[in-house]
Amino acid sequence: MTEADWFVALPKVELHAHLNGSIRDSTLLELARDLGEKGIIVFSDVEPVILKDDRSLLEVFKLFDLIHILTTDHKTVTRITKEVVEDFAAENVVYLEIRTTPKTNNSKGMSKQSYMEAVLEGLKSVSTVAVVFSHGVNEKNPFNSDVINNPSSETQEKKIFVRLLLSIDRRETTEAAMETVKLALDMRHLGVVGIDLSGNPVIGKWDTFLPALEFAKTQGLSITLHCGEVPNPEEIHAMLDFQPRRIGHACCFGDGEWKKLKSLNIPVEICLTSNIKTNTISSLDIHHFADLYKWKHPLVICTDDFGVFSTTLSDEYNMASSAFGLTKRDMFELSRNAIDFIFADDGVKRELQEIFASTERKLGL
Numbered sequence: 001m002t003e004a005d006w007f008v009a010l011p012k013v014e015l016h017a018h019l020n021g022s023i024r025d026s027t028l029l030e031l032a033r034d035l036g037e038k039g040i041i042v043f044s045d046v047e048p049v050i051l052k053d054d055r056s057l058l059e060v061f062k063l064f065d066l067i068h069i070l071t072t073d074h075k076t077v078t079r080i081t082k083e084v085v086e087d088f089a090a091e092n093v094v095y096l097e098i099r100t101t102p103k104t105n106n107s108k109g110m111s112k113q114s115y116m117e118a119v120l121e122g123l124k125s126v127s128t129v130a131v132v133f134s135h136g137v138n139e140k141n142p143f144n145s146d147v148i149n150n151p152s153s154e155t156q157e158k159k160i161f162v163r164l165l166l167s168i169d170r171r172e173t174t175e176a177a178m179e180t181v182k183l184a185l186d187m188r189h190l191g192v193v194g195i196d197l198s199g200n201p202v203i204g205k206w207d208t209f210l211p212a213l214e215f216a217k218t219q220g221l222s223i224t225l226h227c228g229e230v231p232n233p234e235e236i237h238a239m240l241d242f243q244p245r246r247i248g249h250a251c252c253f254g255d256g257e258w259k260k261l262k263s264l265n266i267p268v269e270i271c272l273t274s275n276i277k278t279n280t281i282s283s284l285d286i287h288h289f290a291d292l293y294k295w296k297h298p299l300v301i302c303t304d305d306f307g308v309f310s311t312t313l314s315d316e317y318n319m320a321s322s323a324f325g326l327t328k329r330d331m332f333e334l335s336r337n338a339i340d341f342i343f344a345d346d347g348v349k350r351e352l353q354e355i356f357a358s359t360e361r362k363l364g365l
């Protein structure tokens with residue numbers, strides 16, 4: 001088995017993946033060509049933007065505005081959800097938390113709820129793998145896990161657990177954020193397990209989102225925050241004081257912020273390629289992964305936006321192994337440890353432990 005194949009075969013847990021950042025280039029180009037033919041966009045202007053490789057953090061958010069123009073109808077949301085799950089399953093991701101921002105678009109008759117219904121439709125239409133999802137069988141047993149789709153007969157053996165996080169975009173108002181949290185609560189029996197705060201980190205104020213996040217927390221939803229993507233000590237401290245169950249990135253932390261993070265032991269979602277390509281961290285040798293790993297701080301390797309950053313979760317593990325001198329045994333343990341930080345229940349954790357135990361020998365460990 002080649003090195004790259006070994007990292008594909010390694011069972012993996014993906015906890016930080018944005019739906020609209022995880023679209024295949026080929027799909028984006030096809031959607032752009034369609035809109036070009038309808039005269040809504042100029043394809044030749046858009047093509048290089050889609051295919052560009054390195055982008056600053058600000059350029060990334062401009063790209064998301066373009067992607068959202070391409071994906072704003074129910075049928076496309078369903079399609080990209082199906083493809084994203086199939087792509088993760090193809091590289092042996094066994095548990096996936098997809099996060100997405102529910103969107104309102106009056107011209108398409110889209111509400112936050114109908115957007116999420118289109119996402120659910122996408123999960124149901126996955127054909128290459130059995131999608132194990134919460135299935136609201138009845139009021140007494142709302143969290144029962146079940147297969148939601150009809151995988152083709154040759155792929156029935158393969159399965160992926162999928163859960164959803166609803167994102168609040170930093171451009172949103174307190175009311176819009178609250179609407180997202182209420183929708184998440186209404187959809188708990190459909191596998192929504194938590195809330196994410198994301199979007200352009202230089203836009204919006206923490207106090208705007210806090211009431212909705214506090215409400216989500218008191219209702220028992222799990223929360224993860226994009227934290228410290230740009231230097232903002234005051235906000236980082238306020239976010240850590242809130243004690244989310246996980247944070248993403250933690251790139252622009254100072255000594256005081258590291259101390260607080262470590263004492264609170266909050267798990268960090270690490271997105272190496274995303275940090276490097278956006279130049280949030282200048283090179284892997286100075287990435288905080290190394291220090292956090294040394295301190296045995298809880299960590300999980302994730303992709304962030306595998307489409308936008310042209311990566312895969314297997315590549316991220318492979319890269320971390322070479323950049324930080326970690327053995328295959330270390331990488332297996334890192335991947336397995338991620339089970340502790342998932343937002344799904346203990347039953348799912350037990351099943352994932354079994355999957356890892358059964359592949360350990362096959363991986364030559």
Ligand SMILES: CNc1ncnc2c1ncn2[C@@H]1O[C@H](COP(=O)(O)O)[C@@H](O)[C@H]1O
Nearest residue numbers: 018019020021064100101167169198199226
């Ligand atoms: C690069 N680092 C990042 N930092 C902050 N937010 C990010 C992000 N990458 C993605 N998003 C957030 O996810 C949305 C796209 O997926 P959905 O439309 O929700 O499925 C972006 O618009 C942004 O709000």
Ligand SMILES: [Zn+2]
Nearest residue numbers: 198226248304
């Ligand atoms: Zn992110």
